[in-house]
Amino acid sequence: QVQLVQSGAEVKKPGASVKVSCKASGYTFTAYHLHWVRQAPGQGLEWMGWINPNSGGTVYAQMFQGRVTMTRDTSITAAYMELSRLRSDDTAVYYCARELTSGAVHYAFEIWGQGTMVTVSS
């Protein structure tokens, strides 16, 4: 079945970086864009950006520009989201989510990973 499986929870100190992985299976990895969305505890959803697994092209939300890097490894059908210069308000669950439609970005997030809790604390 189509699924996205993310890496486990992380605890980081302020100023450090975190890299979250998202392993895809059950579909053609390069055919669908992958988005990253985060959710702080008790808060709403926040879109971070997307990666085109075919070309490696990326688009990032303005508030994360310069701190976020999204990459992929097609040989193992995995995508990665690295966030640097972590602050306490980066504490959140980070989700990867696959587009509904192949080859297009319609911002319809059909398949979601289980989420990765990232805690930033000194």
Add this chain to the structure above:
Amino acid sequence: QSALTQPASVSGSPGQSITISCTGTSRDVGNYNLVSWYQQHPGKAPNLMIYEVNKRPSGVSDRFSGSKSGNTASLTISGLQAEDEADYYCCSYAGSSTFEVFGGGTKLTVL
């Protein structure tokens, strides 16, 4: 403060219908038919319920419907069931500078 405005909470009894509004601006909801809605149960990842304003993904009940008028999108759930109790988020494309914005979420309580 979220870019799209949703009511914090709505409630309804089983069998009733409810509507959740999502108010944006002419730069997002009013300008693009790329509004989607997500259902999220506690501790779970969101589920896509509606995309492109009023389309349902395969497997989503036809009790869920979406619409848009001007800068406001709406999600209607008819024949409320206990399992519909969850948080609901709207989301809209907002152009090639901002890209994507979410609403603050609405907690639906089934009485």
